Amino acid sequence: MASQTSPGSPASTERFDFVGSAGRKLSGRLERAAGRRRGAVLFAHCFTCGKAALPAVRISRALAGRGFDVLRFDFAGIGESEGDFAETTFCSNVEDLEAAARAMSEAGIAPDVLVGHSLGGAAVIAAAASLSSIRAVATIGAPADLEHLLGLLGSALPRIEADGAAEVDLGGVRPARVGRPFVEALRSHDLAQDVRALGRPYLVLQAPEDQIVTAENGLRLFTLAQGAKSYVSLDGADHLLSDPAHVAYAAEVLCAWSGLEAPAALAPEPKTGWVDVSETGAGGYQVEVATAAGRFLADEPEDVGGLGSGPTPYELMSAALGACTAMTLRMYASRKDMAVGPVAVQVAHAKTEGRDRFERRLLLPPDLPEAERQTLKQIAERCPVHRTLTGGAEVATRLTSPAPQSGRAEHLQAVAAALEDDFAPPATGEVQ
Incomplete structure (x- = not known):
């Protein structure tokens, strides 16, 4: 198939x-x-x-x-x-x-x-x-x-x-x-x-x-x-x-x-705060990823035995960083009444001397003043997923465990916490 x-x-x-x-x-x-x-x-x-x-x-x-x-x-x-x-x-x-x-x-x-x-x-x-x-x-x-x-x-x-x-x-x-x-x-x-x-x-x-x-x-x-x-x-x-x-x-x-x-x-909704991942049986590695908002496939490329039918695990990590970055920038711009047009983020993952490296590019509107561009660049480094990747995270693996009672709300709180008014702006100055 x-x-x-x-x-x-x-x-x-x-x-x-x-x-x-x-x-x-x-x-x-x-x-x-x-x-x-x-x-x-x-x-x-x-x-x-x-x-x-x-x-x-x-x-x-x-x-x-x-x-x-x-x-x-x-x-x-x-x-x-x-x-x-x-x-x-x-x-x-x-x-x-x-x-x-x-x-x-x-x-x-x-x-x-x-x-x-x-x-x-x-x-x-x-x-x-x-x-x-x-x-x-x-x-x-x-x-x-x-x-x-x-x-x-x-x-x-x-x-x-x-x-x-x-x-x-x-x-x-x-x-x-x-x-x-x-x-x-x-x-x-x-x-x-x-x-x-x-x-x-x-x-x-x-x-x-x-x-x-x-x-x-x-x-x-x-x-x-x-x-x-x-x-x-x-x-x-x-x-x-x-x-x-x-x-x-x-x-x-x-x-x-x-x-x-x-x-x-009807497929049961994943428990709040959890993402369900299940093998489909198609190809060597295809899985279905289910969240409370929807479902999609993840896979590996054909050259390593997959079907190429969905993003790879590292592409999903890149997507998480890119999505979180764009959302964080939009939240900050809205709080500061900044007139920022559509924002796009590009993320690539690579291995450099045995270490993982994510390269992130911020595609900001060309008419945005340089001071605001520098501010948003630093804000990008405060997004929760960025902090998780650079600060490390504990992964607890259990054969059975109760589902946590929260997840999405905690993530939004983390984004908001990164943008509290007492956040120290970069030297170029805070945009009011």
């Missing part, structure tokens, strides 16, 4: 490749949860659409913005995934979903919710029974009967049966070469039985004006499902949710529903 992090706002997107059911490498993208993590979602795209299709991307990112890790990937023979689509079947798609769920579990993010669009919706229904971690299933424009899709193949169906494969263009969806095994699987699979046996909360999203998978399909799925179920009409939408407004609406519904149907996936 390969995982490379690229910044996002507010969440982030990582490359997430894994081995599918037939040993082929499948290409995925993992949208990391923003803020407190609430669970994980596995998304299946529509027939030949791919992970980069508008509904797949926007729905995944909307869910990530609400606290869900979301994996979207290309089925075999689609997009960046290996394989020949003409050799795939509905059953192989289901098996690839199962492989994706296993890969997520191995990475420490077992999926809680399955979401599928069109044929991907049928696939998640069929896959749910074999995935014990799944708590809820949602489909968008999914067929209630797989043979319904045979009618969509039109004039290509006789050619597929006669020649073994043929090019199929459903209009709006990328053309693909469909093989006879795919057709045979559509005829033989009993999707209705899968829906009856779902045994999990189920959400049906269906557009009344859908001309590819008609509204009768959504109503039949809803009727077949047993137990907790919901039906939401996507008024005015087409099958591919071509209008971004319809994608946004579907995403909002899924976000609200997923939050209700995956309560057990």
Whole structure:
């Protein structure tokens, strides 16, 4: 599995490749949860659409913005995934979903919710029974009967049966070469039985004006499902949710529903004053860092056995020094009514003759008077993290210990203490 992090706002997107059911490498993208993590979602795209299709991307990112890790990937023979689509079947798609769920579990993010669009919706229904971690299933424009899709193949169906494969263009969806095994699987699979046996909360999203998978399909799925179920009409939408407004609406519904149907996936907040660090199982060193404000990954570079999926421990130390410096400067400037524009801090770490050395650069507004620049330089050396690094700290390691009752407040108090009015200013003079 390969995982490379690229910044996002507010969440982030990582490359997430894994081995599918037939040993082929499948290409995925993992949208990391923003803020407190609430669970994980596995998304299946529509027939030949791919992970980069508008509904797949926007729905995944909307869910990530609400606290869900979301994996979207290309089925075999689609997009960046290996394989020949003409050799795939509905059953192989289901098996690839199962492989994706296993890969997520191995990475420490077992999926809680399955979401599928069109044929991907049928696939998640069929896959749910074999995935014990799944708590809820949602489909968008999914067929209630797989043979319904045979009618969509039109004039290509006789050619597929006669020649073994043929090019199929459903209009709006990328053309693909469909093989006879795919057709045979559509005829033989009993999707209705899968829906009856779902045994999990189920959400049906269906557009009344859908001309590819008609509204009768959504109503039949809803009727077949047993137990907790919901039906939401996507008024005015087409099958591919071509209008971004319809994608946004579907995403909002899924976000609200997923939050209700995956309560057990809520990750506990770290105890006040503590940072929780846990191995994910991905790569050699990847860990998840959890604070009361959110979660992120830390890792080592690929050249030392990591995945390069997050900052290294020393980069986190540099970040702590830089963040504390910027906050301390802003607190001082506010107290002294200094008109200081945006402040930036750069920090680099290196080993010099066996000793750790942090180089810090203060990027101050160019129009700031020299006297104020010198004052802020000295103030930077009073930030609590700077003092910890230069003064040393005791590290107490215990097998068990109660969590302290404070932490963040103590840090803010330490910053404030460094800026008390009786602080002696540098020789250049204190800015009033």
